[in-house]
Amino acid sequence: MARTVIPFGPQHPVLPEPIHLSLVLEDERVVEALPTLGYVHRGLEMLAVKRDYNQMIQIVERVCGICSMIHSLCYCQGIEEMMGIQAPRRARMLRVVWSELHRLHSHLLWLGLFADSFGFESLFMQLWKIRERIMDLNEATTGNRVIVSVNVVGGVRADLDESQVRWIKDTLVEVEASIRSLQSTIMNDSTVCKRTKGIGVLTRQAAYDLGAAGPMLRGSGVAQDMRQLKYAGFDELNFEPVVETAGDCWARSTVRFRESLQSIDLVRQALDKLEPGDLAVKAKGKPEGEVITRVEQPRGECLYYLKGNGTNNLERVRIRTPTFANIPPLAAILPGLDFADVPVVVLSIDPCISCTER
Amino acid sequence: MFGSFLKTSQVKSPWLMHFDCGSCNGCDIETLACLTPVYDVERFGIINVGNPRHADVLVVTGTVNQRNAVILKNLYDQMPSPKLVIAIGACGCSGGVFREAPNVLGGVDKVIPVDVYVPGCPAKPEAIMDAVVTGLGKLKGILEASK
Ligand code: SF4
Numbered sequence: 001m002a003r004t005v006i007p008f009g010p011q012h013p014v015l016p017e018p019i020h021l022s023l024v025l026e027d028e029r030v031v032e033a034l035p036t037l038g039y040v041h042r043g044l045e046m047l048a049v050k051r052d053y054n055q056m057i058q059i060v061e062r063v064c065g066i067c068s069m070i071h072s073l074c075y076c077q078g079i080e081e082m083m084g085i086q087a088p089r090r091a092r093m094l095r096v097v098w099s100e101l102h103r104l105h106s107h108l109l110w111l112g113l114f115a116d117s118f119g120f121e122s123l124f125m126q127l128w129k130i131r132e133r134i135m136d137l138n139e140a141t142t143g144n145r146v147i148v149s150v151n152v153v154g155g156v157r158a159d160l161d162e163s164q165v166r167w168i169k170d171t172l173v174e175v176e177a178s179i180r181s182l183q184s185t186i187m188n189d190s191t192v193c194k195r196t197k198g199i200g201v202l203t204r205q206a207a208y209d210l211g212a213a214g215p216m217l218r219g220s221g222v223a224q225d226m227r228q229l230k231y232a233g234f235d236e237l238n239f240e241p242v243v244e245t246a247g248d249c250w251a252r253s254t255v256r257f258r259e260s261l262q263s264i265d266l267v268r269q270a271l272d273k274l275e276p277g278d279l280a281v282k283a284k285g286k287p288e289g290e291v292i293t294r295v296e297q298p299r300g301e302c303l304y305y306l307k308g309n310g311t312n313n314l315e316r317v318r319i320r321t322p323t324f325a326n327i328p329p330l331a332a333i334l335p336g337l338d339f340a341d342v343p344v345v346v347l348s349i350d351p352c353i354s355c356t357e358r
Numbered sequence: 359m360f361g362s363f364l365k366t367s368q369v370k371s372p373w374l375m376h377f378d379c380g381s382c383n384g385c386d387i388e389t390l391a392c393l394t395p396v397y398d399v400e401r402f403g404i405i406n407v408g409n410p411r412h413a414d415v416l417v418v419t420g421t422v423n424q425r426n427a428v429i430l431k432n433l434y435d436q437m438p439s440p441k442l443v444i445a446i447g448a449c450g451c452s453g454g455v456f457r458e459a460p461n462v463l464g465g466v467d468k469v470i471p472v473d474v475y476v477p478g479c480p481a482k483p484e485a486i487m488d489a490v491v492t493g494l495g496k497l498k499g500i501l502e503a504s505k
Pocket residue numbers: 062065147380381382383384385386419420421446447448449450454455478479480481
């Protein structure tokens with residue numbers, strides 16, 4: 001059988017973002033997949049030498065709009081560690097609130113796009129309708145829907161008052177009910193299962209060896225979540241990583257589905273633990289030294305390496321993002337698949353190209 | 359008669375194609391949000407298509423970099439005229455926060471002509487819808503002039 005090469009992307013209706021895959025097919029079967037990256041590369045790590053360390057917060061938030069709050073959280077934690085300060089307790093709890101709201105909207109967004117990738121458009125619409133409630137929460141509490149910009153070095157810049165806390169809790173009750181009402185469709189519906197179960201299987205060993213991150217790793221049965229490091233306010237919250245063992249697309253979507261319910265729970269716990277207090281401590285001096293910080297993003301572990309030299313500008317910012325880690329496992333599971341399953345499997349890693357390439 | 363029918367439908371039911379050209383995703387998801395129930399641009403007859411040859415309106419989010427400039431130009435050339443280009447977000451307008459980044463050329467208008475600029479970082483769905491409507495007014499003008 002002769003081989004055919006089918007280009008997939010960079011502009012493709014299922015992927016909102018540009019990535020190019022050259023799919024080598026034999027009949028309908030994929031034998032090789034070669035990714036080409038670089039369409040979203042901006043070189044923003046280099047901006048560290050042009051912007052001072054406070055302005056860099058705005059830059060790192062725009063590594064990826066979907067998990068922007070968590071990027072700046074990671075960055076601010078790093079700078080705080082370098083300067084030897086710690087954010088006040090209230091600020092750390094508020095960081096949990098917004099970062100979990102981000103995870104929630106990111107997972108809903110992904111579940112919707114995933115449903116769309118196998119043609120279940122009404123589920124996509126339902127999930128995005130629920131997601132808009134979270135966007136409203138973001139907008140009302142911080143002033144922006146997507147890039148909330150709440151972190152500053154030493155704490156946060158926005159606060160929640162009593163009525164907002166109550167409103168968030170009330171909204172989350174409704175959101176939780178609507179997510180749960182879709183549970184049987186997402187997890188048990190026969191059409192969904194036909195397109196996701198047993199497809200794109202990544203074994204536990206392969207996931208570990210290839211360095212998969214986040215739901216991709218947990219979907220293959222490895223209980224590793226950076227929130228176990230107890231950064232921000234997670235030290236006081238009850239938290240267990242969500243794990244599934246099947247390793248297929250279904251397992252990855254179930255992990256994300258269960259994590260969205262877990263995020264709601266974490267937001268509630270954090271709101272209950274809010275006590276009056278300062279929002280930020282003053283940062284004195286200039287960052288100096290090297291640090292590595294890690295946080296858990298909706299897509300997995302994100303690592304920041306920061307190097308300061310006692311001036312206003314950082315010498316080096318290095319960001320390792322979860323999707324980048326998930327591309328080798330993706331390239332490993334694509335061969336052998338039917339061509340029609342490629343969009344589903346590509347989406348199952350929750351590709352975020354803008355953070356992969358920065 | 360068929361020609362005038364086509365012209366009317368192009369303004370009344372424009373088909374839109376979205377291209378992410380180095381955006382941070384903020385503007386992308388806001389553009390996608392326009393299609394979903396809360397905003398739902400489909401009620402105005404606006405349909406999102408994946409093929410540039412079917413599209414009347416090109417919605418571009420994000421900055422242009424060395425690599426995707428060619429792709430953007432290609433997509434634009436493949437669209438039948440008259441066509442509209444809408445640049446979304448600070449990035450699409452001028453390069454935004456990434457303006458000085460090493461791999462960034464700048465706004466969308468460095469490569470293709472832009473008809474409507476939408477400010478904001480990210481631009482709100484309401485602003486994006488407003489931009490499409492503004493653009494359609496412009497398209498109508500072009501079509502009437504060509505009669
Ligand atoms: S304008 Fe802002 S939100 Fe939009 S792509 Fe650029 S950085 Fe992201």
